[in-house]
Amino acid sequence: MKQVYKRDLERLWQTISEHFELYLPLEQDGKVNFMPWKQGENVNIDRLKTDLSPKNIIFPPTETYLKFRTVNKRLCFESVGGKNDKYVVFGMRPCDAASYSILDKVFLQEPIDRFYEERRTNGIIISLACSEPEETCFCSSFGIAADNPVLGTDIAAWDIGESILWQPKSEKGKKLTGILDNILQDTSEHEIIALERLQQSIREKLAQLPWVDLDLEIISNNMKEMFESKVWEELSKSCLGCGVCTFVCPTCHCFDIQDFGAERNGERFRCWDSCMYSDFTRMAHGNPRKTQTERFRQRFMHKLVYFLNNNGVYACVGCGRCVEKCPVNMNIVKVIKKLGGD
Amino acid sequence: MSLKLEEKAISSKQQFEPLIVAFCCNWCSYAGADLAGTSRLNYPANIKIIKVPCSCRVSPNFVLRAFQRGADGVIIAGCHPGDCHYSTGNYFTRRRFTLFANLLEYVGIEREKFKIEWISAAEGNKFATVMNEMLDSINKLGPSRKLRDGRWIRQQ
Amino acid sequence: MDKTTVRMQQIALQTLANGEVDVILGWKKGDEWYDSYPVVINDINETAELIWDAFCVNNLSKYLITELKKNLRIGVFLKGCDSLAFNQLVIDNRIDSERVVIFGLPCPGMIDPQKVKHAGLNKGLLKVERTGDKIVFITKEGVKEYIGRSFDYDKCLNCRCPNPVVSKYMLSDAVTRTDEEQYFPDVTEIEKMPLEARYDYWTKQFSKCIKCYACRNICPLCSCETCVFDNIAAGVSSKADADCEQQFFHIIRAYHVAGRCVDCGECSRVCPVGIPLEKLNRKIIKDINQLYGDYTADTDIAKSPPLGTYKVDDFDPFDGSKQGGKK
Numbered sequence: 133m134k135q136v137y138k139r140d141l142e143r144l145w146q147t148i149s150e151h152f153e154l155y156l157p158l159e160q161d162g163k164v165n166f167m168p169w170k171q172g173e174n175v176n177i178d179r180l181k182t183d184l185s186p187k188n189i190i191f192p193p194t195e196t197y198l199k200f201r202t203v204n205k206r207l208c209f210e211s212v213g214g215k216n217d218k219y220v221v222f223g224m225r226p227c228d229a230a231s232y233s234i235l236d237k238v239f240l241q242e243p244i245d246r247f248y249e250e251r252r253t254n255g256i257i258i259s260l261a262c263s264e265p266e267e268t269c270f271c272s273s274f275g276i277a278a279d280n281p282v283l284g285t286d287i288a289a290w291d292i293g294e295s296i297l298w299q300p301k302s303e304k305g306k307k308l309t310g311i312l313d314n315i316l317q318d319t320s321e322h323e324i325i326a327l328e329r330l331q332q333s334i335r336e337k338l339a340q341l342p343w344v345d346l347d348l349e350i351i352s353n354n355m356k357e358m359f360e361s362k363v364w365e366e367l368s369k370s371c372l373g374c375g376v377c378t379f380v381c382p383t384c385h386c387f388d389i390q391d392f393g394a395e396r397n398g399e400r401f402r403c404w405d406s407c408m409y410s411d412f413t414r415m416a417h418g419n420p421r422k423t424q425t426e427r428f429r430q431r432f433m434h435k436l437v438y439f440l441n442n443n444g445v446y447a448c449v450g451c452g453r454c455v456e457k458c459p460v461n462m463n464i465v466k467v468i469k470k471l472g473g474d
Numbered sequence: 475m476s477l478k479l480e481e482k483a484i485s486s487k488q489q490f491e492p493l494i495v496a497f498c499c500n501w502c503s504y505a506g507a508d509l510a511g512t513s514r515l516n517y518p519a520n521i522k523i524i525k526v527p528c529s530c531r532v533s534p535n536f537v538l539r540a541f542q543r544g545a546d547g548v549i550i551a552g553c554h555p556g557d558c559h560y561s562t563g564n565y566f567t568r569r570r571f572t573l574f575a576n577l578l579e580y581v582g583i584e585r586e587k588f589k590i591e592w593i594s595a596a597e598g599n600k601f602a603t604v605m606n607e608m609l610d611s612i613n614k615l616g617p618s619r620k621l622r623d624g625r626w627i628r629q630q
Numbered sequence: 631m632d633k634t635t636v637r638m639q640q641i642a643l644q645t646l647a648n649g650e651v652d653v654i655l656g657w658k659k660g661d662e663w664y665d666s667y668p669v670v671i672n673d674i675n676e677t678a679e680l681i682w683d684a685f686c687v688n689n690l691s692k693y694l695i696t697e698l699k700k701n702l703r704i705g706v707f708l709k710g711c712d713s714l715a716f717n718q719l720v721i722d723n724r725i726d727s728e729r730v731v732i733f734g735l736p737c738p739g740m741i742d743p744q745k746v747k748h749a750g751l752n753k754g755l756l757k758v759e760r761t762g763d764k765i766v767f768i769t770k771e772g773v774k775e776y777i778g779r780s781f782d783y784d785k786c787l788n789c790r791c792p793n794p795v796v797s798k799y800m801l802s803d804a805v806t807r808t809d810e811e812q813y814f815p816d817v818t819e820i821e822k823m824p825l826e827a828r829y830d831y832w833t834k835q836f837s838k839c840i841k842c843y844a845c846r847n848i849c850p851l852c853s854c855e856t857c858v859f860d861n862i863a864a865g866v867s868s869k870a871d872a873d874c875e876q877q878f879f880h881i882i883r884a885y886h887v888a889g890r891c892v893d894c895g896e897c898s899r900v901c902p903v904g905i906p907l908e909k910l911n912r913k914i915i916k917d918i919n920q921l922y923g924d925y926t927a928d929t930d931i932a933k934s935p936p937l938g939t940y941k942v943d944d945f946d947p948f949d950g951s952k953q954g955g956k957k
C-alpha cells in the first residue's frame with residue numbers, strides 16, 4: 133500500500149500526464165465530468181458522482197470507423213477509430229469502474245469490438261472509494277462495494293483526509309505505481325488504521341441508505357411473469373421517451389451505425405442510441421416496439437433479466453444517475469420496487 | 475489527409491473562391507436572374523441558384539445545410555412585399571427570417587453571410603448589383619469554417 | 631397536511647366522483663424528499679395520494695395531448711408557467727380545451743434538489759416543506775428553517791407568471807411577487823459580446839450536447855408527431871459529433887419553438903450537461919416583443935401566434951429602400 137499526500141496531487145497529475153493522457157473529474161459551469169486534464173483546470177475529486185458517467189472514455193458518443201472517398205474514379209477506404217494513446221483515469225467511483233467490467237461482457241465477446249478493446253487495454257483506472265455515499269446510491273444492491281474498489285479497477289484509492297491511499301490491483305496498476313515512485317510514499321500502521329476506520333464508516337453510511345437491499349431475485353427469476361406484468365403500462369405513462377436515463381447510465385451500451393455521405397466522400401460512424409427512442413432498431417416496417425410502454429419495459433427487462441441470463445450479471449451498478457437526471461422522476465428503483473410488489 | 479488539403483486551399487487567401495447559394499423565387503428573382511443574363515449584365519459565376527416556388531418555401535434547415543456543405547454565403551431572393559404570387563408568402567418570409575438572421579448573428583455568424591433581398595422579375599439590374607455586392611462582402615470577410623461540415627469535401 | 635394538498639385531494643375526489651372528469655393528471659410522492667412525479671389516475675381511491683409540494687415541477691399539460699386521445703374529459707393541475715403552455719397548446723390546436731378542467735395552483739417557486747445537495751443539506755433529509763418563501767428541512771437530526779429563494783430553480787427565479795392564467799378552480803390565494811425582475815439581462819449580455827466571442831461561447835456550449843433530446847421531449851410545445859430530428863427521410867437526424875451538427879440541432883430547435891416558447895425553462899432544467907438553452911429561446915422572445923409587439927405568448931388565446939401572422943407594414947430589415955418597390 134502506498135499513499136500520495138494531497139499537496140502532491142498536482143505534481144502527481146503533472147507526472148502522469150507526461151506519460152499518459154490523464155482524465156480527471158473537471159468542473160465546468162457547475163457540472164463535473166471526466167475530461168482530459170491540463171494544468172490550471174478546475175479539478176473536483178470531492179463531487180461523488182460526475183454528471184455523466186465515464187463510459188464515454190471507452191465508448192464515445194460517436195466514433196467514426198471508416199472514411200471513404202473516390203480518388204480518380206476509385207473508391208478508397210481508410211479505417212479510423214479506436215485509441216492508441218495510453219491514458220489514466222483518476223477518481224472514478226467503484227460503481228463506474230464496475231460498469232467497465234459490465235461493458236466488457238458486451239464488447240469483448242466474440243466478435244470482439246477492436247476499437248473498444250484498444251481503449252480498454254490502453255487505459256489505467258484509478259478508482260476512488262466513496263467516503264460519502266448518497267441517498268441516490270444503491271450499489272450495494274448490486275453487490276458493488278463502495279468501500280473497496282475491485283471490479284474494473286487497476287488501482288484502488290481511498291481518501292483518508294491528509295492523503296490518498298493507493299493500492300495497485302493489476303499489472304497495469306503496478307507499472308504505473310512504479311513510474312510514480314518518487315511521488316508516492318510508503319504507508320505505516322497509522323494509515324492502515326485510518327483506512328479501516330474509513331471503510332467501517334462507509335459501510336455504516338451505506339447501511340443507512342434507503343435502497344441498500346432491493347429485492348432483485350423476485351424479478352430475475354420470473355421473466356415471463358415480469359414481461360406480462362400490468363405495471364409497465366402504469367409506470368411508463370409519465371415517461372417522455374427522452375434518452376437521458378440511457379445516456380447518463382454507465383452500463384447502457386446500445387448504438388446505431390450511421391453513414392455520412394457527401395458528394396464523393398463519406399464516413400461510417402457509430403453513435404449512442406437508446407431503446408427509449410421511437411426510431412430505435414428501426415427496420416423497414418418501423419420500430420418493432422411500437423409503444424413507449426414496450427420500449428420502457430425493454431430497458432428494464434434488459435437490465436434486470438435478459439442481461440443477467442446472458443452474462444451472469446445485472447446491467448446496473450446502482451450509481452443513481454437516472455434517479456437524479458430523469459426529468460419526470462421515473463427510475464430503475466421505482467421499477468424494481470413496483471415489480472417486487474412494493 | 476483529405477481535410478488538410480482543404481484547409482490549405484482555404485488558408486491561402488488569393489485562392490479563395492467563395493461559393494454563394496441563392497434561393498430564388500420562381501416568379502420574380504429567378505426571372506430577374508434570367509433578365510440579368512439576357513441583358514448581358516455581369517453577375518459572378520460563384521452564385522449558384524436554386525429555384526423555389528416562393529421565398530417562404532425556404533426553411534432555415536436549407537440555409538444551414540448550405541453553409542455546412544460549402545456555401546460561404548446564402549441569400550434568399552423573393553418578390554417585394556406586396557407582390558407575392560401567392561399574395562402573402564413573402565410577408566411570412568420576412569418575419570421568419572428577420573428572427574432567423576438575428577439568431578444567426580446571436581450565435582456568432584456574420585450578418586454579411588446571410589441575406590434576404592426583394593428582387594422583382596423586372597429588376598435584372600438589381601439582381602446583378604445585389605449578387606456582386608454580396609460576393610464583395612464575402613470576399614472581404616475571407617474564408618471561414620463557421621457552420622461548415624468538416625467532413626464534407628468540396629470537389630475542386 | 632398542507633392546505634393546498636388537502637384541497638387538491640378534495641377537488642380530485644369530487645370531480646371524479648361526480649363525473650365532471652374521467653381522469654386526473656396530478657403528482658404523487660415517491661420515497662424520497664425530492665421525488666414528486668406525474669401520474670394519471672382514474673380511481674377515486676388514489677386521490678388521497680395526490681400531492682402538492684415544492685417538487686411538483688413537472689408541467690402536466692403536455693400529457694393532455696396523449697391522454698385526450700384516450701379519455702373524454704380530463705382534470706389537470708396547472709401552475710402558472712404550466713398554464714401558459716396549456717394556452718399555447720390550445721393556440722397550436724393540439725388540445726381541445728373544452729374537454730379539460732383546470733385546477734389552478736399559484737406557485738411560490740419550485741426547489742432544485744441539486745441546490746439542496748450542493749448546500750450539503752441532503753444528508754438524512756426526510757422532507758422539505760415550503761410556505762411562501764419559508765422553507766423547512768426536516769431531517770433525521772431535526773428541523774432547519776430557511777427564508778428566501780436560494781434553493782429555487784434558476785428558472786423559477788426568473789418567473790414572470792406564478793399564477794395560473796386560466797383555471798376553473800383556483801386552489802389557493804394568488805402569489806405576489808414584488809421584485810421587479812429584469813427579463814432579458816442574460817440575452818443582452820451575450821448580444822454585447824464581440825461576434826467571435828459569441829461564436830466561441832455558443833460553439834463550446836453546443837459541443838457539450840449529447841443529443842439525448844430531453845430538452846425537446848420535456849418541452850410542452852415540442853409536440854410534433856414525428857420530430858424533424860427523428861425523421862431519417864428529412865436527412866437531419868445525424869448524431870455525428872460534428873460542430874456543425876450541434877449548431878444545426880440547437881439553432882433549429884430554438885427556432886422551431888419561436889413564437890410559441892412560453893419561457894417555462896423546462897428545457898434548461900432537464901439538460902444533463904447544463905447548456906443554457908433559455909438564452910437562445912429568450913433571444914427570440916426578446917426580438918419578437920421588440921419587433922412585433924408584446925406577444926406575451928399564451929395569455930390571450932384569441933391572438934394569433936407571431937410567426938403565424940404578419941402585418942403589411944412589418945419592420946423590414948431587408949429593404950434597402952433605395953431601390954424602390956412597393957412597401
Ligand code: SF4
Pocket residue numbers: 370371372373374375376377378408457458459460461462463
Ligand atoms: S425514464 Fe425518464 S429519462 Fe428515461 S426516457 Fe423516460 S423520461 Fe426520459
Ligand code: SF4
Pocket residue numbers: 180181225226227228262264265266268269270271272276277278449450451452
Ligand atoms: S453508487 Fe456506490 S459506488 Fe457509486 S457513487 Fe454511490 S456509493 Fe459510490
Ligand code: SF4
Pocket residue numbers: 845848849850851852887890891892893894895896897898911
Ligand atoms: S423551449 Fe424550453 S422554455 Fe420554451 S416552452 Fe419549450 S421547454 Fe419551455
Ligand code: SF4
Pocket residue numbers: 838839840841842843844845846900901902903904905907
Ligand atoms: S437536453 Fe441538453 S444534452 Fe440533451 S439534447 Fe437537449 S441540449 Fe443536448
